[in-house]
Amino acid sequence: MNVYQNPYNVAKMKEAHKLLTELTYEKQPLKMGYANRTLHINVSENTITSKPVTQEMKDVFTGGRGFDMKLLWDATNENTKWDSPENEIVIAAGAMGGITQYPGAGKSIVCGISPLTGAPVDSNVGGYFGPYLKFSGWDAIEVQGIAEKDIIIFIDGDAGKIQIFEAPEEDVNSHLLAEQMCDMFAKNEQEKKAIATVSAGVAAEHSFFGCLNFSFYDRRRQVARLKQAGRGGLGTLFRHKKIKGIVCKFSQLQADSNHVADLDRIKEIAADYHRELYEEDDKQCDMRHVGTAHLVELMNDYDLLPTHNYKFGRHDKAQKITSHVWREMFTQGIPDGCWYGCTMQCAKSVDRYTLRTGPYKGDIVSVDGPEYETAAAFGANMGIFDPHFIVEANFYCDTYGIDTISWGTGMSFVMECYENGIINKEITGGYDLSFGRGEEAIEMLHKMARGEGFGKIIGLGIRRMKKLFVEEYGADAAFLQDIGMECKGMEYSEYVTKESLAMQGGYGLALKGAQHDEAWLIFMDMVNNQIPTFEDKAEALHYFPMFRTWFGLQGLCKLPWNDVEPADNGETDEPAKVPKHLQNYVDLFNAITGNNIDQQELILQSERVYNFQRVFNLRLGFGTRKHDEIPYRSAGPVTNEEYLSREERYDKQLKEKYGWDPTGKSVDERRLKMRFFREEAYQKLCDAVYDRRGWDNNGVPTIEKITELGLANSGVMEVLKKYYQ
């Protein structure tokens, strides 16, 4: 239970509510994973409407992210910007979402046109909202428009009622709002688990990378905990619409709330998987005790841990933030799944943490995480190897509604700019923002929350900061382009990709920007050398992005797929695909929906949505080859300092891989030669991947491919014709 020095008053909040509109609807049971209708809410006009889900929509878009993208496409046009009223936040769970039996089946997928990139973005998040929304009768919710004053949307799935009301008194920051919603809408402590809230925070109002928090009530800790839809600024969009919270109440969860086709089959698959997790996790990733933070030492060992804005891949102080530290700080022995039945339970928490800074200084709170990305970004990339700083900044990023990845990578960029004299104390407001300066960094976060000073500048994100630094402070644009770790406007997540060409493509060719959720190929490529040729890499950059897109179509988490593997997985033909778990997903989908797909059809379901999203990018003026360009630091050493840190490796590569003798050459010469070869390799990779995906040399899906996928409707063809004239 959190302890606050300034307790809130829910009764006073309720008194201040002003009901704007409400809708009573007839509840109807789900049919094999689908509610078969979606909810549309316009907060400008205060309208609430129901839309049917057609069989064609299911056949083409499957669900989850597919439904999101289809609804968003229909609601917007080629001129829609992120802050246009017609832009939407769309949330869906997917057909498999909400089954309690198989781990990782409670994800919500959120989409919208991104404040950070200007293009459609998707973000996959835990917490109870998506499944509760579906069990309340809705496969997806679209929220369109911009409210006049701060509002809360309340979906009561028990009563079959939806309300929009002005809510002037509730907090905006998520750790408070999520608890306030539990206190407001649950009858008693027991019922708090029936309340799920989507919220952002005050810093989301002053940055372009605001995140959304999805709550789940932890009955043992008695805390409303938070999972983040972090990427792409959806929290910024949420607050731009003046929404404080979207709340869903559903208290009737049962083993078969999805009304699946074959529950017995699901139980068999699930029991087997839980047993595998029980037997293997301690020997493999130890997700159940340290969550994704186990990756810190692994990445450091393989020279992949982003350090000082991705200059290096390891650091002598890394052991200060490795998993043994988190194992101690995380409370052990409590179910930590962010949805029922997830025994992987990676949603770890630092409990009874006393805040040291900011508006809640002295409060005692549970802090969700840190996960690997946050520990790597705040610890190694910013050079602050202090677990308490990481936990403190993690808490404030979450409650302020800030994406830890974009903030961490953005701060790392700022720190390198500071050390290079591009910015100075005069510009930062008197703060030394060198690598390692934790106190100053956290102050930047609080300033961002208040919309003040240089903290707000950091909230612009790297792409906009680069422009500002060039225009206002005379920075070298080419150097900033090289070291600013963003692609398509989205900050990189936390892996060093210099030695893995396939992973450079994993980031650069991802639809929404530099996120690793489409493909994580570093070990296949760099460590195990399983995909040596361009064609091999292109095949991996086709298969894995398609396969991993499927998690988003279904409301699934990626982690149970390969963060534990069957004991004999290494003996299979394609261990990287984890064949047994892949087949589990096919069997589960069929058991839920009553369909009869196979592994090929699974990929095809994703290909439809993936290509549709690429066309959606094109519709908004993105999605071509030039948008897949990556900063050079992602591909190789930008500076002599970086070259020298791996001199032996680079010299050897120049000689043996590229046939160029580095003997007697200056560091500048060698670095530039390396750059020539690596940039050329990235272009060749793009050629191979586009070809494999059925796209032209400019990265545009061909008419043939679109037709083959059944997407050749009038809207899509209209967009493509512009590129094929």
Next chain:
Amino acid sequence: MKVLVWDKTKCIGCGICENVCSQTWFKEENREKSRIKIITSESGLDCNVCNQCGECIDVCPVEALNRDAQGIVRLDANACVGCMSCVGFCPSASMFFAPKEPIPFKCISCGVCVKSCPTGALTLEERPEPLERVFYRRHF
């Protein structure tokens, strides 16, 4: 607390205990739905039944598993959401599930099998209650 104990030297593998158990709790003679399993293999007979260790209590996400006043670990069917976590994480694999039953089930030391066993292979024996392993009660 009383724990069901099986004596290998007395069991003849007749299966009466399984039938009686499923009849008692599911109103049908169906060994798949028994809370005690007598297993026949090449190495002879074996038995799988809950020893009331309570490891499953900490695994349950909805606190549907608890010890009753007698120390027996019981599943609250109204609270259970059928997630199967306890099935996978039971150290002795003694939490069972069966077709057409949405939620798992386990032995609660009711003793009907003891009374029906023709050879006296099953007994309810008093055992010390294990140390409470529920961490959160210490922390929160």
